[in-house]
Amino acid sequence: METLILHEDPVSGNCYKVRLTAAHLGLPLERRSYDILKGETRTPDFLARINSNGRIPVLQVGDRMIPESNAACFYLADGSLLIPTERFDRADMLRWMFFEQYNHEPNVATLRFWLAFVGEQALSEAQRGQLSAKRKAGNAALAVMDRHLAGRDFFVGDRLSLADIALFAYTHVAPEGGFDLAPYGHVRAWIGRVAAQPGHAAMVG
Amino acid sequence: METLILHEDPVSGNCYKVRLTAAHLGLPLERRSYDILKGETRTPDFLARINSNGRIPVLQVGDRMIPESNAACFYLADGSLLIPTERFDRADMLRWMFFEQYNHEPNVATLRFWLAFVGEQALSEAQRGQLSAKRKAGNAALAVMDRHLAGRDFFVGDRLSLADIALFAYTHVAPEGGFDLAPYGHVRAWIGRVAAQPGHAAMVG
Numbered sequence: 001m002e003t004l005i006l007h008e009d010p011v012s013g014n015c016y017k018v019r020l021t022a023a024h025l026g027l028p029l030e031r032r033s034y035d036i037l038k039g040e041t042r043t044p045d046f047l048a049r050i051n052s053n054g055r056i057p058v059l060q061v062g063d064r065m066i067p068e069s070n071a072a073c074f075y076l077a078d079g080s081l082l083i084p085t086e087r088f089d090r091a092d093m094l095r096w097m098f099f100e101q102y103n104h105e106p107n108v109a110t111l112r113f114w115l116a117f118v119g120e121q122a123l124s125e126a127q128r129g130q131l132s133a134k135r136k137a138g139n140a141a142l143a144v145m146d147r148h149l150a151g152r153d154f155f156v157g158d159r160l161s162l163a164d165i166a167l168f169a170y171t172h173v174a175p176e177g178g179f180d181l182a183p184y185g186h187v188r189a190w191i192g193r194v195a196a197q198p199g200h201a202a203m204v205g
Numbered sequence: 206m207e208t209l210i211l212h213e214d215p216v217s218g219n220c221y222k223v224r225l226t227a228a229h230l231g232l233p234l235e236r237r238s239y240d241i242l243k244g245e246t247r248t249p250d251f252l253a254r255i256n257s258n259g260r261i262p263v264l265q266v267g268d269r270m271i272p273e274s275n276a277a278c279f280y281l282a283d284g285s286l287l288i289p290t291e292r293f294d295r296a297d298m299l300r301w302m303f304f305e306q307y308n309h310e311p312n313v314a315t316l317r318f319w320l321a322f323v324g325e326q327a328l329s330e331a332q333r334g335q336l337s338a339k340r341k342a343g344n345a346a347l348a349v350m351d352r353h354l355a356g357r358d359f360f361v362g363d364r365l366s367l368a369d370i371a372l373f374a375y376t377h378v379a380p381e382g383g384f385d386l387a388p389y390g391h392v393r394a395w396i397g398r399v400a401a402q403p404g405h406a407a408m409v410g
Contacts, residue, residue: 052349052352052353053304053308053349061293064293066293066296066297066300067300067304068299068300068303068304068307069303070299070303071296071297071299071300071302071303072296072300074295074296074299075292075293075295075296078292078295078296079292087280087283087284088266088269088271088280090279090280090283091271091276091277091279091280091283092271092276094273094275094276094279094299095271095272095273095276095277097276097303098273098274098275098276098302098303098306099258099272099273101303101306101307102273102306102307102310102311103258105307106307106311126334126335126338129331129334130331130335133331144257144258147257148257
């Protein structure tokens, strides 16, 4: 495989997904750090060379770039056991990865970013006005996960897949965004299972 | 293939993606309609049998369900020419599909839904407070698309893929949400190319 470089912010859960996938696969990743809060992913150079969408993570493969965390994970895991070989299960894995980006990340991750990194005092009026809707939507996403995990060990089939990796990243740090995981017993048990997998890597370390 | 049933709202662009993918592949889809505005995807029966996340589209394959439009498209197209066979291109296709769900749909599709279907007068104060941020973010997504399409015919490689189908659905009706496509010449030319592909099906028809 060509040289793999991860353009990332180490505190970002989206970036952690890519590192966790690489850890499970035993793939070496070079790491380049950017500070989102300092606007380092919105510079003209970053927009021109790395990602015109101004976001991280971006996985660099040789001289080509793959933005979007879940697409980067798919690139790394393509052909491995982290992607189910059965057609329905493969689509079902993507279903949970799209759910993660649409229903989970914009609520669970955004509240963590706003409350634990930006700081509630520094939020704009527009952001403050979204706190309660995002709290409600984040809890709804956690409840959907909890119902699905009742009687299952992993999101798809009977082994770890990218669906688990994508959802683990921000779920296991959801309390940093003020989410109480106590009501979600199946989610808590699953967090323990994912963290106990051989090859697991912690978010910061 | 098992019987395919699309649980949908005919005016939803997310549902149209699945129909458009099926049209290109020549796959028959049975259609079941639900009216989002009447809450028909939030009934106890829908939540229990179809999708605990209360959303459409859901692709039913035999007695199994695939929520999330882009995952349903992937299921239908798996193994076809709508998904690139080259590893980088396959991940790059998913990159644009995740971009669509994260940066495009919540802005371009939501403003269309709010302005053309709910009606501006009926919006909540919280929704009204998000109009200008969603307008700005939707235009930013269209600008990213436009820059990418300069000198290219399609989003990935040199032929139609699911990336084009996913992004076409809400882009070609973006003016219904008040977006002016005039500044995005490459996007407008691409809309024409996608609509001229053999096997294309219009959104309503």
